[in-house]
Amino acid sequence: xxxxxxxxxxxxxxxxxxxxxxxxxxxxxxxxxxxxxxxxxxxxxxxxxxxxxxxxxxxxxxxxxxxxxxxxxxxxxxxxxxxxxxxxxxxxxxxxxxxxxxxxxxxxxxxxxxxxxxxxxxxxxxxxxxxxxxxxxxxxxxxxxxxxxxxxxxxxxxxxxxxxxxxxxxxxxxxxxxxxxxxxxxxxxxxxxxxxxxxxxxxxxxxxxxxxxxxxxxxxxxxxxxxxxxxxxxxxxxxxxxxxxxxxxxxxxxxxxxxxxxxxxxxxxxxxxxxxxxxxxxxxxxxxxxxxxxxxxxxxxx
Amino acid sequence: xxxxxxxxxxxxxxxxxxxxxxxxxxxxxxxxxxxxxxxxxxxxxxxxxxxxxxxxxxxxxxxxxxxxxxxxxxxxxxxxxxxxxxxxxxxxxxxxxxxxxxxxxxxxxxxxxxxxxxxxxxxxxxxxxxxxxxxxxxxxxxxxxxxxxxxxxxxxxxxxxxxxxxxxxxxxxxxxxxxxxxxxxxxxxxxxxxxxxxxxxxxxxxxxxxxxxxxxxxxxxxxxxxxxxxxxxxxxxxxxxxxxxxxxxxxxxxxxxxxxxxxxxxxxxxxxxxxxxxxxxx
Numbered sequence: 001x002x003x004x005x006x007x008x009x010x011x012x013x014x015x016x017x018x019x020x021x022x023x024x025x026x027x028x029x030x031x032x033x034x035x036x037x038x039x040x041x042x043x044x045x046x047x048x049x050x051x052x053x054x055x056x057x058x059x060x061x062x063x064x065x066x067x068x069x070x071x072x073x074x075x076x077x078x079x080x081x082x083x084x085x086x087x088x089x090x091x092x093x094x095x096x097x098x099x100x101x102x103x104x105x106x107x108x109x110x111x112x113x114x115x116x117x118x119x120x121x122x123x124x125x126x127x128x129x130x131x132x133x134x135x136x137x138x139x140x141x142x143x144x145x146x147x148x149x150x151x152x153x154x155x156x157x158x159x160x161x162x163x164x165x166x167x168x169x170x171x172x173x174x175x176x177x178x179x180x181x182x183x184x185x186x187x188x189x190x191x192x193x194x195x196x197x198x199x200x201x202x203x204x205x206x207x208x209x210x211x212x213x214x215x216x217x218x219x220x221x222x223x224x225x226x227x228x229x230x231x232x233x234x235x236x237x238x239x240x241x242x243x244x245x246x247x248x249x250x251x252x253x254x255x256x257x258x259x260x261x262x263x264x265x266x267x268x269x270x271x272x273x274x275x276x277x278x279x280x281x282x283x284x285x286x287x288x289x290x291x292x293x294x295x296x297x298x299x300x301x302x
Numbered sequence: 303x304x305x306x307x308x309x310x311x312x313x314x315x316x317x318x319x320x321x322x323x324x325x326x327x328x329x330x331x332x333x334x335x336x337x338x339x340x341x342x343x344x345x346x347x348x349x350x351x352x353x354x355x356x357x358x359x360x361x362x363x364x365x366x367x368x369x370x371x372x373x374x375x376x377x378x379x380x381x382x383x384x385x386x387x388x389x390x391x392x393x394x395x396x397x398x399x400x401x402x403x404x405x406x407x408x409x410x411x412x413x414x415x416x417x418x419x420x421x422x423x424x425x426x427x428x429x430x431x432x433x434x435x436x437x438x439x440x441x442x443x444x445x446x447x448x449x450x451x452x453x454x455x456x457x458x459x460x461x462x463x464x465x466x467x468x469x470x471x472x473x474x475x476x477x478x479x480x481x482x483x484x485x486x487x488x489x490x491x492x493x494x495x496x497x498x499x500x501x502x503x504x505x506x507x508x509x510x511x512x513x514x515x516x517x518x519x520x521x522x523x524x525x526x527x528x529x530x531x532x533x534x535x536x537x538x539x540x541x542x543x544x545x546x547x548x549x550x551x552x553x554x555x556x557x558x559x560x561x562x563x564x565x566x567x568x569x570x571x572x573x574x575x576x577x578x579x580x581x582x583x584x
Contacts, residue, residue, distance in 0.1 A: 038455050101326060263430070
């Protein structure tokens with residue numbers, strides 16, 4: 001066997017070539033798919049952002065004009081601010097809940113399996129369904145939430161949650177939290193299961209308190225998974241569209257107008273494809289920046 | 303003394319754990335049960351004050367209407383074709399990639415792995431406008447193939463990444479032995495190694511299926527033909543009617559969620575282990 005593994009000069013040419021080509025044969029389909037379906041559209045999007053275009057017969061090259069018009073627009077910064085606020089709150093609560101529940105679920109037993117299945121349900125449900133269930137729950141007149149709160153005397157009159165300037169934002173955050181925390185939970189759980197439980201026991205025997213064990217032992221042991229999850233979760237929610245579009249369409253006013261709603265509007269309501277593409281590129285750069293910052297921050301901590 | 307206080311601590315932490323789990327389970331279940339409850343109500347019963355959890359006249363009328371009055375049978379067919387297409391292609395491609403990456407040394411391997419991760423960081427909305435244009439250029443707008451291609455662009459990176467984790471856990475000696483026994487590379491892959499990664503294949507398949515089945519934004523832009531609309535589009539459409547029939551909409555929501563929940567309950571063991579394998583890789 002060791003003979004075969006070393007590329008001896010006596011190895012005949014055909015076999016040698018095969019050896020070099022075979023690995024590429026296996027990964028070629030994935031590479032072609034990603035080049036055609038990810039890299040190409042991405043570059044094409046950047047190309048479109050330099051034009052004033054209807055995507056059909058009108059292609060006026062305008063250089064960076066689209067970008068200039070974005071950055072001279074205070075609405076744009078306002079929307080980015082809303083998006084950042086939204087993403088920050090959603091991710092923060094996802095992680096608090098996800099870590100807490102992931103640790104709670106990291107034991108054995110039939111009841112735990114039951115809870116695992118229940119607690120992962122929101123992640124399985126389509127965004128559209130989640131949005132509409134909550135739209136129904138939050139219905140000002142017939143919604144369960146208003147009626148329950150009235151019953152308990154917590155509020156005195158019906159609240160139109162989704163068209164209220166103050167509440168609308170918190171409602172979309174709450175729905176995004178409900179929908180998204182299972183991802184963090186499952187990743188934490190999976191990571192914990194791949195770490196030997198001995199180190200937790202050792203920490204306990206040494207007399208570490210629960211919080212100490214959590215901060216000094218548990219979290220560091222799953223930090224790589226947490227970092228990746230943090231990056232993915234941030235990018236996913238930063239550009240989220242469906243739930244907000246169906247719940248508030250960015251309203252009332254522009255209070256929940258996060259950036260993907262704006263991109264959608266620019267492209268498919270005002271037909272400014274070039275500008276929308278330019279905003280997409282900016283969003284991409286922001287996501288990249290956030291990723292870089294996380295990496296630097298979390299990796300230099302060691 | 304010490305063991306006693308430890309035991310006490312353990313019981314307390316157990317109580318704490320279960321309190322947290324129960325509270326969260328209630329928060330998760332209320333909206334879901336409310337969906338189910340609304341779906342078996344008559345229209346008049348959906349708007350009673352106070353709302354009733356259990357209707358006086360439970361009925362499956364809304365479910366029947368989905369098939370008779372609304373074209374949900376068509377939507378379902380479309381969703382199934384598109385999702386299965388996406389599953390087959392992404393699982394196929396990612397199994398090959400997983401095998402290739404773990405079985406061979408070759409130039410560009412590390413860049414390939416990095417690339418898989420990096421693609422996850424592109425916000426998908428950035429692809430929306432290019433796809434809108436590219437699909438019409440190649441006459442793939444309003445086709446199953448077009449939608450499948452869009453969805454595998456989301457799923458292949460993550461599935462490949464999971465599969466790499468899985469193939470890594472299978473010892474190289476296995477294929478080497480098979481090849482010495484005269485198996486071809488391809489047969490070693492297909493008949494010896496691949497069957498052992500079944501848990502990985504299941505988790506990739508679930509992931510791809512969920513992603514394709516639930517997707518709304520791209521479908522909304524790229525599908526205009528009513529004959530090709532998917533279930534999420536159909537449900538969102540009910541929301542756009544002048545008068546929203548909550549019972550019908552919730553029945554459609556139940557039907558849209560059910561396949562995923564059933565799939566997951568059966569395959570959940572595989573799924574968690576799938577993520578674990580990915581985690582080990584990191």
